Amino acid sequence: MSMSRTAVAAIALSTILVAAACGSEPPPPPAAAGGGVAVDTATAGTLTGRMTFIGTPPVPQTLRMAGDPACSTGTGSPSDAVLIDANGGIQNVFVHVKDGLDSKYSFPTPTDTVVLDQVGCRYVPRVLGLRVGQPLDVVNSDDTFHNVHGMPSANVEFNEGQPVQGMRTTRTFPIPEVMVRFKCNVHSWMAAYVGVVAHPYFAVSASDGSFTVAGLPPGTYTIEAWHERFGTQTRQVTIAERGTAEVAFSFAAAASSN
Amino acid sequence: MTWLHRYARVLAAATLLLIAAGGLVTSTESGLAVPDWPTTYGQNMFTFPLDGMVGGILYEHGHRLIASGVGLLTIGLVIWLGYVERRRWVRRLGWIALAAVIVQGTLGGITVLFFLPPPVSIGHAGLAQIFFCLTVAIALVTSAGWRRPDVEPVDDPVLSRRMVTLTAVVFAQILIGATMRHTGAGLAIPDFPLAFGALWPSSWTPDIAIHYAHRVGAAIVTVLVIANVIYLRRTWPNRRELARPAWLLVALLVVQVSLGALVIWTGKQFVINTLHVATGAAVLATSLVITLRTFRVRVADALATA
Numbered sequence: 001m002s003m004s005r006t007a008v009a010a011i012a013l014s015t016i017l018v019a020a021a022c023g024s025e026p027p028p029p030p031a032a033a034g035g036g037v038a039v040d041t042a043t044a045g046t047l048t049g050r051m052t053f054i055g056t057p058p059v060p061q062t063l064r065m066a067g068d069p070a071c072s073t074g075t076g077s078p079s080d081a082v083l084i085d086a087n088g089g090i091q092n093v094f095v096h097v098k099d100g101l102d103s104k105y106s107f108p109t110p111t112d113t114v115v116l117d118q119v120g121c122r123y124v125p126r127v128l129g130l131r132v133g134q135p136l137d138v139v140n141s142d143d144t145f146h147n148v149h150g151m152p153s154a155n156v157e158f159n160e161g162q163p164v165q166g167m168r169t170t171r172t173f174p175i176p177e178v179m180v181r182f183k184c185n186v187h188s189w190m191a192a193y194v195g196v197v198a199h200p201y202f203a204v205s206a207s208d209g210s211f212t213v214a215g216l217p218p219g220t221y222t223i224e225a226w227h228e229r230f231g232t233q234t235r236q237v238t239i240a241e242r243g244t245a246e247v248a249f250s251f252a253a254a255a256s257s258n
Numbered sequence: 259m260t261w262l263h264r265y266a267r268v269l270a271a272a273t274l275l276l277i278a279a280g281g282l283v284t285s286t287e288s289g290l291a292v293p294d295w296p297t298t299y300g301q302n303m304f305t306f307p308l309d310g311m312v313g314g315i316l317y318e319h320g321h322r323l324i325a326s327g328v329g330l331l332t333i334g335l336v337i338w339l340g341y342v343e344r345r346r347w348v349r350r351l352g353w354i355a356l357a358a359v360i361v362q363g364t365l366g367g368i369t370v371l372f373f374l375p376p377p378v379s380i381g382h383a384g385l386a387q388i389f390f391c392l393t394v395a396i397a398l399v400t401s402a403g404w405r406r407p408d409v410e411p412v413d414d415p416v417l418s419r420r421m422v423t424l425t426a427v428v429f430a431q432i433l434i435g436a437t438m439r440h441t442g443a444g445l446a447i448p449d450f451p452l453a454f455g456a457l458w459p460s461s462w463t464p465d466i467a468i469h470y471a472h473r474v475g476a477a478i479v480t481v482l483v484i485a486n487v488i489y490l491r492r493t494w495p496n497r498r499e500l501a502r503p504a505w506l507l508v509a510l511l512v513v514q515v516s517l518g519a520l521v522i523w524t525g526k527q528f529v530i531n532t533l534h535v536a537t538g539a540a541v542l543a544t545s546l547v548i549t550l551r552t553f554r555v556r557v558a559d560a561l562a563t564a
Contacts, residue, residue: 145299147293161292161293161300185287185314
């Protein structure tokens with residue numbers, strides 16, 4: 001009798017623990033992809049712009065990678081969290097159409113794979129965009145251990161080991177989410193950010209801070225720009241038929257300066 | 259000193275080392291550096307190559323190896339107690355410790371597999387302290403000083419109540435600290451000794467509340483320790499078995515509060531963070547030792563034949 005009570009108590013405890021651990025329900029399947037109308041490329045316009053930094057750029061933190069000989073550069077190397085060129089252009093700002101896209105449009109899910117590589121114990125690229133349902137390959141090009149820890153809030157969290165060079169982990173994200181953080185817990189400095197969006201209108205700023213989003217149907221949109229340290233900003237932009245609109249985002253230093 | 263007592267002390271020391279190693283894991287955010295459990299990157303944890311212990315794997319896998327060692331030591335203790343210990347309640351204490359370390363290992367696995375959910379991680383941190391207290395208690399009750407005291411043990415219900423209160427408050431304070439740690443609220447208040455430049459924060463979030471509660475807890479523990487040591491000095495001035503751990507408690511408290519301040523001032527430097535966790539456990543264990551010694555007459559004698 002006491003054994004069965006113990007067993008019941010153990011099962012109850014396990015259930016409670018697993019329930020506490022699991023927490024939320026699994027996310028729903030991808031939303032229906034619009035109203036079936038394709039964007040008329042003949043009338044589509046283009047959005048261009050530049051991300052600039054105002055003020056004195058923060059000094060990059062020096063990463064100490066000595067914990068893993070396969071990563072170590074001896075003297076340490078600068079963090080790539082904040083990259084600002086001599087003219088104030090900010091690299092790795094994710095920009096996307098946040099609102100205003102007509103729901104009549106549909107955008108077939110691309111089948112080509114987006115690659116997030118791990119090279120020299122860094123994620124390359126650090127910031128990238130991905131479509132809902134599009135495969136993302138996370139590759140280990142280093143001769144060391146990595147763990148790929150995806151930390152979404154709307155999609156399902158995961159953590160996979162990549163102990164061997166050349167290993168790849170393929171994931172898709174069924175729910176739009178800006179941004180999904182990726183982390184390697186083996187190498188605490190490693191971070192990447194993936195913007196998962198339901199349409200093709202997104203870009204990541206280049207080293208001079210410039211970006212281009214092409215093929216936008218005419219209309220008025222809310223454009224959001226995101227940077228991992230400087231936060232988010234939005235702008236209203238109107239795209240005329242076959243027109244090109246420009247938008248500028250200016251960021252200032254946040255509290256931390258890495 | 260018997261070999262069983264020596265063995266129990268080694269287990270208690272190994273457990274403190276294990277708690278420190280666990281503190282190192284959270285302080286370096288390495289808890290998920292090994293994504294699988296009980297295997298390590300698909301390999302048997304005992305055959306995982308040493309040259310693979312890089313970065314966060316060193317801390318997480320090292321923690322698991324030390325935990326396995328502590329588990330084996332606990333099994334050894336239970337067997338040893340079963341052979342040589344006449345007091346049934348001490349043997350039972352060994353079994354409870356074994357059950358605790360098994361549950362503790364399982365909690366450690368669950369928290370890794372479910373990406374460190376705070377309730378499980380906090381439970382893991384809390385049970386670690388309980389298991390440590392069990393090992394310290396076993397080491398104490400297997401000592402010659404406990405079994406054959408040179409002088410009549412202190413029998414002071416007031417002191418007992420005071421020490422039980424202190425030990426319970428220290429444990430609660432550690433749980434609040436674990437909650438702060440596992441919810442990322444360690445720097446929710448970035449300055450010390452003030453909080454946002456004032457004694458009372460002007461705005462509150464759950465993180466600030468947890469953090470502030472930990473500071474209030476530290477103040478309460480400090481007051482209780484001072485009050486209890488003063489009481490002890492006045493009431494039992496010549497009892498070395500109480501005075502020595504009491505002074506150790508004061509010293510540990512000073513170190514612990516200093517480390518708490520340094521955690522803030524260094525922005526959670528991982529060595530400081532880890533020492534803060536380990537010293538907290540040492541404060542709890544020291545308070546427990548004094549508490550148990552004040553119960554020696556009433557409880558141990560009552561259980562002498564049990």
